[in-house]
């Protein structure tokens with residue numbers, strides 16, 4: 001909603017309400033004073049009239065406030081209608097061409113994307129391949145377009161220019177705009193950077209991964225085990241029926257990392273062949289993080305396509321292919337070794353800077369930290 005439009009409307013109606021109520025009550029009190037002074041109205045009746053004037057002024061003010069609220073709600077309604085229209089124009093058709101079976105890879109070709117209302121594109125001429133059985137990593141600075149690209153690959157955003165293809169084993173392909181929406185979404189699992197945290201039970205928070213099917217508790221438990229959160233949930237006093245929000249009966253407060261594991265369990269529960277995970281380990285402790293990355297690699301070995309967005313470049317070392325984004329463009333791509341061999345490359349620079357924090361890289365001497373401290377004279381002597 002356009003905040004300024006709303007604020008202006010509120011200020012205007014408040015002014016009108018104040019003015020009407022003020023002028024009306026002033027006029028009434030004036031007439032009353034004249035009638036009392038003239039002797040045409042007994043004092044007792046005048047007292048009653050004062051009460052009546054005050055009551056009706058309050059009611060008039062309340063009426064104008066109600067009109068104000070109605071106008072405000074109408075603005076929200078108009079915005080909702082606009083949002084539904086824009087979403088309809090940018091959505092995959094509900095009954096399109098079936099996807100090839102089985103799908104071998106998803107491929108973006110020369111994709112550009114500009115958010116509605118944005119001045120400049122968030123993705124520019126991006127081409128990437130996401131094959132099954134592999135881990136494809138997307139890395140880059142904040143705001144370089146990684147999350148936008150995962151949403152384009154997942155079919156949640158349609159490219160402004162360029163195409164996204166779903167390719168089958170024998171090379172047959174369907175463009176995402178013409179594909180069947182239900183089939184695309186059924187094939188995709190997305191663990192978003194800001195995934196929703198529902199004020200519901202732990203079981204519902206996992207099973208909502210496939211919200212349109214009856215809950216399968218065996219699968220919920222398996223997904224939770226894979227996400228390393230099973231013991232935690234089953235150890236709660238109310239187990240899977242615990243509401244994972246404080247303030248409710250049976251409510252518990254989960255930590256950020258525990259929520260992230262629950263989110264991973266939700267995306268695992270979908271068992272989708274294409275899994276896109278956006279910063280899945282940002283809140284995890286080192287051991288949990290290693291286990292989470294190992295889990296992703298074993299999913300790829302089972303034949304899933306895994307897209308991993310991460311700033312933890314130690315994890316991308318083992319990715320099958322890495323795309324480096326910068327200001328919406330893919331500026332480098334290859335394996336870790338290929339990218340590290342590019343002298344002065346963006347990936348090499350990021351990796352070296354991160355590794356230097358642990359004193360592992362040649363540039364470590366330039367960064368502060370315990371590993372860079374020169375041994376003291378005392379230590380040198382001993």
Ligand SMILES: Nc1ncnc2c1ncn2[C@@H]1O[C@H](COP(=O)(O)OP(=O)(O)OP(=O)(O)O)[C@@H](O)[C@H]1O
Nearest residue numbers: 115118122140141142143144145146147148149193
């Ligand atoms: N809903 C939106 N509407 C308008 N612009 C957006 C929207 N979401 C993202 N952007 C813009 O698109 C660009 C790319 O954002 P994106 O979230 O894809 O970056 P990112 O690489 O995932 O960053 P990070 O590492 O911080 O998660 C940014 O300039 C951002 O401001």
Ligand SMILES: [Mg+2]
Nearest residue numbers: 146147193278
């Ligand atoms: Mg992001």
